[in-house]
Amino acid sequence: MPHPAADLDAVDRSLLRTLQRDARTTVGTLAEQVALSPSPCWRRVRQLEQSGVIAGYHAQLDRHRVGYGVLGFVHLGLHNHTDETTAAFEREVQVLPQVLSCHNLSGRYDYQLEVVAQDLERFSEFVRSVVRNLPGVREISTSFSLKEVKRTTALPLD
The missing domain is CATH 1.10.10.10 (Winged helix-like DNA-binding domain superfamily/Winged helix DNA-binding domain)
Structure with a gap:
């Protein structure tokens, strides 16, 4: 690149x-x-x-004010790492509006999802009914943000 x-x-x-x-x-x-x-x-x-340096313009919303009280992180391990499995997983994650970001990781887990939900019950239901059924998912571990200390999309340009 x-x-x-x-x-x-x-x-x-x-x-x-x-x-x-x-x-x-x-x-x-x-x-x-x-x-x-x-x-x-x-x-x-x-x-x-x-040139693609500016990829777009967006309004930054306050998740609490639009009803998303929970921000959680879902770490996933896949059964296998074939091109077909990872492509199917990534394709399905792309269309989930609750998933703010998805990262393919090094280390213990294969992927990390950043997920919003209205409350813990809805977060739990999303993980159990949607995330668990994504292609290739073998292992799930979740954690929650207790306090967001910093969030930015601004890149350092110095």
Whole structure:
């Protein structure tokens, strides 16, 4: 995979830092912050979007305020690691809206899911009825977030 970071200059990094803080920042404000006129600033942002450096723009929701009181982590071990099993597992995980992230891991477990639920009962039901039935699942271990100390999607650009 290419490393586009080498192609990012100081202006690009400044634009990206600002957009990570507030993606609704206007082109005019961005241009002022990076000492460009609006047209070249807009072209830079478009280039960052087209190259895939900027993958999208999203609203960050407060999970508690939309009814998700539980954040849990589900560690999974698979029966086997064939291409077919892992592809089927990953395909099914992709469509589960309760799963915020899925990581293929090194170490004891094969995957870690970050899962939200309204409450412990619904989390438990999700794990028992959905996660347990995902392709290849052999072993499940769960843990819960007692307190979220930090959450960010902003990448360090220094």
